[in-house]
Amino acid sequence: MSYDRDAAPAPVPGLRLLPWESEGGKPCFLSADGAGGVLSRLADEIEAEQLCDGAEVLKGAVAVLDDGKAGEHALRLALRATTQAFGDVLRVADSRGARLPVAADGDHEADNGDHEADDKEQPAVPCPAELT
Numbered sequence: 001m002s003y004d005r006d007a008a009p010a011p012v013p014g015l016r017l018l019p020w021e022s023e024g025g026k027p028c029f030l031s032a033d034g035a036g037g038v039l040s041r042l043a044d045e046i047e048a049e050q051l052c053d054g055a056e057v058l059k060g061a062v063a064v065l066d067d068g069k070a071g072e073h074a075l076r077l078a079l080r081a082t083t084q085a086f087g088d089v090l091r092v093a094d095s096r097g098a099r100l101p102v103a104a105d106g107d108h109e110a111d112n113g114d115h116e117a118d119d120k121e122q123p124a125v126p127c128p129a130e131l132t
Contacts, residue, residue, distance in 0.1 A: 002083075002084065002087050003087035003088065003090055003091040004087075005090055005094065008027055008094065009027065011094070011097075011098035012029070014031060014032065014033075015029040015030065015031060015032070016029060016030045016031075016032040016040070016043065016095060016098075016099060017029060017091065017094055017095035017098060018030055018039075018043050018095070019043055019046045019047050019050060019088070019091055019092060019095070020046065030043065032099075043095075047092045047095070047096075050085070050088040050089065050091075050092055051088075051089060051092060053085055053088070054085040054086070054088060054089045057081045057082055057084075057085040058082070058085070060078060060081065061078045061079070061081070061082045064077075064078040065078070
């Protein structure tokens, strides 16, 4: 699966971009009402796994780049894994970004008035393997 952000259709309100494609390589969407159904929970789990995989791939790519003796084959494998993971992360970002609330006055983000939380470091979402 490779995500092409430029070829992806514009977000449609009420539709969630899913973290997988159809057999023909087309994006899949879910009509989401926020109730958190089975497919929505499955998509959440897959997205979490993709983000964790991306973090692991990044560590591996850094290790290959830091290895002065890494050959062309190792570099190509690292780059291929990195581009795949980056595509997955972009799809997750686009899916989640399209579902963010928009303020009624046209601002780019909803304002809940709690600006103290903006200064605090947010905890990382644990990988599914860390939860067991």
